[in-house]
Amino acid sequence: MKEKNKKKAEQSETKIDVGTIALLGNPNVGKTSVFNLLTGMKQYVANWPGVTVEKRVGKMEKENMAFKVVDLPGTYTLGANSLDEKITRDYLIEEAPEIVVVIADAVNLERSLYLLFQVLEMRGDVILAINSIDEAKKENIFIDPEELQQHLGIPVFLMSAYTGEGVEDFIKGIFKYNIGSSHVHHMFSKELENKITELSSIFRNKEELKDYDSRWLSIKVLEGDEDICKLTGINLKRNFSSEISQLRYEHIKYILKESYKKPGKEKWGMNMATDHVFTHKYLGLAIFFSFMYLVFEITFTFGEPFALMIEEGLGAFGTFIDGLINIEWLANVLSEGIVGGVGAVLVFVPNIFILFLIMGILEESGYLPRAAFVVDKAMYTLKLSGRSFMSLLLGFGCNVTSIMSTRSISEPQERIVTAIVSPFISCSARLPVYIMIAGVFFGARAGIVIFSIYLFSIFITAVSSIFINKLLFKGKPAPMIMELPRYRTPKISSLIQYTWNRGKHFLKKAGSIILIASIVIWFLSYFPVPGNIAESFAAKIGHFLEPIFAPIGFTWEMVTSLIFGVAAKEVIVSTLSTLTLSAQTGVSAAAELMKSGLTQFGALAFLMFVLLYVPCLPTLIVLKNETGKWRYLLLSIVYSFSLAYVVALIISLAGRLFV
Amino acid sequence: MLCPLSELPAGAKGKIIKIDLPDRFSERLYGLGFVPGEQVEVVRKAPLGDPTVYRIKGTEITLRDSQASEIYVKSDITNLSVAHRGEYIVDSLSGGYRFRENVNRMGIRPGSRIRVLLSHVNKKFIETNKGKFWLPFGKSKKIFVRESSYERKK
Numbered sequence: 122m123k124e125k126n127k128k129k130a131e132q133s134e135t136k137i138d139v140g141t142i143a144l145l146g147n148p149n150v151g152k153t154s155v156f157n158l159l160t161g162m163k164q165y166v167a168n169w170p171g172v173t174v175e176k177r178v179g180k181m182e183k184e185n186m187a188f189k190v191v192d193l194p195g196t197y198t199l200g201a202n203s204l205d206e207k208i209t210r211d212y213l214i215e216e217a218p219e220i221v222v223v224i225a226d227a228v229n230l231e232r233s234l235y236l237l238f239q240v241l242e243m244r245g246d247v248i249l250a251i252n253s254i255d256e257a258k259k260e261n262i263f264i265d266p267e268e269l270q271q272h273l274g275i276p277v278f279l280m281s282a283y284t285g286e287g288v289e290d291f292i293k294g295i296f297k298y299n300i301g302s303s304h305v306h307h308m309f310s311k312e313l314e315n316k317i318t319e320l321s322s323i324f325r326n327k328e329e330l331k332d333y334d335s336r337w338l339s340i341k342v343l344e345g346d347e348d349i350c351k352l353t354g355i356n357l358k359r360n361f362s363s364e365i366s367q368l369r370y371e372h373i374k375y376i377l378k379e380s381y382k383k384p385g386k387e388k389w390g391m392n393m394a395t396d397h398v399f400t401h402k403y404l405g406l407a408i409f410f411s412f413m414y415l416v417f418e419i420t421f422t423f424g425e426p427f428a429l430m431i432e433e434g435l436g437a438f439g440t441f442i443d444g445l446i447n448i449e450w451l452a453n454v455l456s457e458g459i460v461g462g463v464g465a466v467l468v469f470v471p472n473i474f475i476l477f478l479i480m481g482i483l484e485e486s487g488y489l490p491r492a493a494f495v496v497d498k499a500m501y502t503l504k505l506s507g508r509s510f511m512s513l514l515l516g517f518g519c520n521v522t523s524i525m526s527t528r529s530i531s532e533p534q535e536r537i538v539t540a541i542v543s544p545f546i547s548c549s550a551r552l553p554v555y556i557m558i559a560g561v562f563f564g565a566r567a568g569i570v571i572f573s574i575y576l577f578s579i580f581i582t583a584v585s586s587i588f589i590n591k592l593l594f595k596g597k598p599a600p601m602i603m604e605l606p607r608y609r610t611p612k613i614s615s616l617i618q619y620t621w622n623r624g625k626h627f628l629k630k631a632g633s634i635i636l637i638a639s640i641v642i643w644f645l646s647y648f649p650v651p652g653n654i655a656e657s658f659a660a661k662i663g664h665f666l667e668p669i670f671a672p673i674g675f676t677w678e679m680v681t682s683l684i685f686g687v688a689a690k691e692v693i694v695s696t697l698s699t700l701t702l703s704a705q706t707g708v709s710a711a712a713e714l715m716k717s718g719l720t721q722f723g724a725l726a727f728l729m730f731v732l733l734y735v736p737c738l739p740t741l742i743v744l745k746n747e748t749g750k751w752r753y754l755l756l757s758i759v760y761s762f763s764l765a766y767v768v769a770l771i772i773s774l775a776g777r778l779f780v
Numbered sequence: 781m782l783c784p785l786s787e788l789p790a791g792a793k794g795k796i797i798k799i800d801l802p803d804r805f806s807e808r809l810y811g812l813g814f815v816p817g818e819q820v821e822v823v824r825k826a827p828l829g830d831p832t833v834y835r836i837k838g839t840e841i842t843l844r845d846s847q848a849s850e851i852y853v854k855s856d857i858t859n860l861s862v863a864h865r866g867e868y869i870v871d872s873l874s875g876g877y878r879f880r881e882n883v884n885r886m887g888i889r890p891g892s893r894i895r896v897l898l899s900h901v902n903k904k905f906i907e908t909n910k911g912k913f914w915l916p917f918g919k920s921k922k923i924f925v926r927e928s929s930y931e932r933k934k
Binding site: 196197198200202203228229231232235236344345347360362363366367370383396397400401402403405406490494495496497498499501507601602603604605 | 798799803804805806807808809810811812813815816817818824826827828829830831833837838839840841842843844847
């Protein structure tokens with residue numbers, strides 16, 4: 122309560138907006154943790170203009186001042202070769218934030234400074250925050266911030282987002298900073314510096330280039346940067362990029378000579394030992410598959426008791442409402458339509474949160490890039506890379522996030538193929554359907570059945586990516602340039618943030634799409650003859666389409682649920698519950714289906730159909746946005762539907778042969 | 781001697797001489813620390829043989845053989861398949877038991893001296909203390925050698 126009052130008091134005061142801070146840094150330097158530290162819970166997610174890469178924006182306040190904080194994508198350079206680099210560079214030029222904070226890694230200062238110097242070539246008002254000094258201390262690395270500050274000419278702070286050390290001084294430093302300084306470092310050879318001066322004088326007089334720093338433009342032209350060459354209209358015959366980067370590193374070495382000391386020999390530490398096991402020739406693959414199996418086993422078994430609790434609670438709540446209201450249709454829409462429909466999906470909240478928690482542990486600990494490394498060769502044969510493997514892996518949570526994460530894949534071709542095949546990765550929204558059906562039909566073997574569905578999902582994704590690549594492109598597979606970050610013990614607070622940010626998405630869907638879908642489904646199944654579901658609109662739609670699915674043996678209830686399932690896959694569960702009247706009889710919809718004669722093979726055919734058929738609406742929308750073309754969307758719909766139909770048909774035919 | 785980075789065995793070190801990749805890759809590599817003059821170490825190969833982890837400037841970076849083969853390094857250790865004519869000392873063998881048995885019979889084992897007499901793209905003609913042999917590409921690729929003028933710094 123006290124906190125709430127405090128917040129209200131804060132809001133009532135008017136803060137003076139003092140500008141924007143952009144956070145910049147290499148991937149894996151803990152930029153996101155620093156962002157969380159600065160902004161606390163005052164953050165939101167938006168999109169970068171024109172693209173769907175997540176843009177995280179927050180607010181940082183002190184006394185009566187407020188800074189807007191923008192978290193830029195992690196990059197190694199400010200070239201324009203990948204989308205992340207392009208976004209970062211365009212933002213720095215076009216939005217011209219008041220202050221740029223470069224987050225560096227204390228354990229690996231050299232490479233962080235390479236990025237810093239590229240920023241300094243571009244603009245002034247830069248602050249250097251050296252993160253992870255707790256780890257640096259453990260490795261006996263010596264850093265002299267004053268010496269660094271003198272050489273660089275910008276404020277330097279040592280801090281650790283993990284332990285909180287130095288954070289206060291860093292924040293104070295930002296608020297104290299006086300805007301309006303720039304520091305030019307003449308680090309290049311005489312020959313190059315002369316060329317830079319020469320080019321600069323040309324650029325300085327051009328009206329259309331007055332928004333840019335002329336020295337920066339010159340360096341970029343010498344580096345042969347395509348965009349800048351086009352912008353300035355100057356194309357040099359020789360490309361100096363190798364020389365320029367070498368000189369930057371030489372300058373960095375010179376600066377670090379006095380201010381940064383790292384013990385020479387690297388020890389056989391915990392990090393190397395762990396890597397030796399996790400990326401081992403034989404153990405590596407075994408560990409990878411065991412981890413994947415464990416993820417789903419834990420998700421399924423640990424979530425169950427919580428799911429049961431929610432289920433019972435909601436059941437009681439529904440009966441309570443039913444008894445409370447006298448108007449029959451209103452009581453019905455509330456207890457069966459809304460509580461029944463939304464409730465049937467809410468039951469899976471524990472499973473989904475556990476799944477995201479485990480994914481969070483794998484990601485934050487640094488295992489995911491290792492997994493990508495271990496399986497890259499296999500992805501290579503699919504014309505993809507370990508990088509797209511990471512995107513696909515996210516698809517186990519949600520296909521929408523998976524497709525959105527393909528944005529940082531630098532090869533357009535690989536990006537499109539990954540986006541089109543990623544809906545075949547079984548997302549968490551499909552899990553409720555599996556759990557409901559498999560739980561009843563396969564009893565104790567439900568875990569292994571669900572695991573095999575996931576394996577099958579991986580198999581189909583693999584086959585499809587080869588097929589789609591053959592169909593659309595005949596090019597070479599993408600490169601695999603990736604850093605293996607140090608292992609870290611995940612921090613509880615960041616795990617909670619990770620799980621909550623992603624789980625929230627599922628809860629939001631339950632409150633919007635699924636709520637609306639539940640009411641629509643209730644309406645279609647309640648009218649025109651109140652209460653008689655067999656005569657309802659839904660039944661009519663189901664019956665109308667049943668002949669198409671007759672060869673597979675789906676009943677009209679299943680067909681109807683599949684139609685509604687296109688809105689969101691979880692809706693299949695709530696639709697089945699409504700249509701089979703399971704809310705009234707108190708048994709699950711799957712048990713009702715079993716009573717009506719669905720066999721184990723029929724159930725499996727249905728599960729496979731749910732896995733493969735048309736992606737849900739949000740996924741389709743993102744797919745269109747990301748690939749930019751309607752034909753890719755159409756391809757996805759036609760291909761996935763035919764595939765689902767064929768697979769389900771084969772299973773049910775096999776069932777008829779065996780039984 | 782100059783050889784592609786992809787030809788170095790795990791554990792070997794080399795100094796980068798030049799990078800022959802298109803701009804969009806090389807820029808990225810510069811940002812990661814792969815610049816001429818820098819020392820790079822081969823850490824380990826992936827379970828399926830490709831990609832490989834390299835250590836540069838204290839961080840570990842994975843590269844596929846198709847990229848690493850365009851990065852040229854100077855190293856005292858190289859793969860026999862890219863060795864020119866001259867005298868070498870066998871450093872290590874990467875094949876299985878049967879492969880090792882097989883080449884041991886030709887007098888090729890860690891520490892032994894060999895001389896490359898003829899160097900073709902797909903095969904080598906070598907002389908050992910057991911005689912002269914033709915070595916096909918597949919076999920020579922599994923043998924790592926260092927120039928005999930270099931002595932191991934240990």
